[in-house]
Amino acid sequence: MSIPEWSHYYEITANSLANWIEHQGANKWWIIDGDNYLSSRVMSPCPTAALVRVLRQANRNLLVQTHEPQANGQVIGPEKLDELAEPLDVSTFPIQPNHPRPKWADDRCLWLCWKDQNDEWMLAEDSQATAAFKNVKSSRAGNT
């Protein structure tokens, strides 16, 4: 189901999304869950640089889900995404009351779909991979 069918949404260019991702830090790793277009061009988890490169080549627009009732497809810039990104435990995997909080719970995510496609997918920070690759030489991380 496409995001406009069940949610409020804004529109953003892939380049603006890339700018926001870049602003979160070069050492951060990311997950793209559910999008064949991006996942066939870059493996997840992936470092910021790899994801930004693919998004900048895309030259397409995206829709981003929001709870804001006034959102009705207005085009937004990258700065607005700070307000729309939600921790994973809020948006996707709610933690049971009194249950220990897992490390990934604070990873922020966005629910998106390409403007010309129906299927929504998730972009999320990946603290596990960010920690795992912090001091690792990896050509994919661009630090070899």
Place this chain on the structure above:
Amino acid sequence: MPPIDPPEAIRNMLGNVRPLPPDHLSPISHFHLTTTEITLALRYVQSKTDRSSSKPSVANRHLSRLRQMALVGLIENLERFFKELAGVCIDAIAPLTADDRLDTFRVSGSSIAGHYGADTLGRALCESGIWLDCKTINERFRDILQDVATPATLQPFQVLPLQPHHEKLRYDTLQLLWQLRHSVVHNVGVITESDAVKLRVLARRPVLARHTLEPSPIDIDYLSDFLGEVAESSNARVCSRVAELLNRINTNDPTLIDDPGKKAKDLASQFRLPVTLAGSTATPPP
């Protein structure tokens, strides 16, 4: 309601399929997509178990088994990548040559009928084979991508080089992974005495026999990253060699390649890298 016949149900399972993704014709794209699917399936289950009150020891036991299965899936994804990559090379080069480069593939008479179903020569020759050791992979790519000139003036091609040191380390690590895959596939994760001897030699460190392999979540992250590096470097190396051979063919006889611009565009799409043929450069579609 009629009773369920298990043998019939197993046959019916063959109907439970989904179409390949749109980018599957590019080996490197197909590789990326499958690696992501396997890695994120584990992340998803891990997240689901982390958020509930299920007993951690139970969750860890089950997740450990899933990670073992993921390890095999990730390594076999690299095997499929090499087969698809070789298929692309054959389809690009073989129709323009008349030498012995395909003699490395032995197709038995009884299996020829099955190969008629494959839609390209490259797939027919590669997709049913076993590509699970570095030496075999190197030999097959060396033959497929041998020089088009006689006598050859190009160096024999190595998709998995043994020099310099970092390439040798990558080669040795991949050999270790093929062996690890063998242990998990054939003994459901148990490292037998004979596996332990081989793994000890390949890893140059003690390996406990009669134990079950239990990869950690971070092991899977490092494994998928390593395999990604192998796939991407191999893809770039093969792309460069294919372009070099096609340019030599075109220089020798400019009538052989009907439309170099289209050929370059097709190859750029398959390798997802820029390709230059006869002075015309094509870039992969966005």
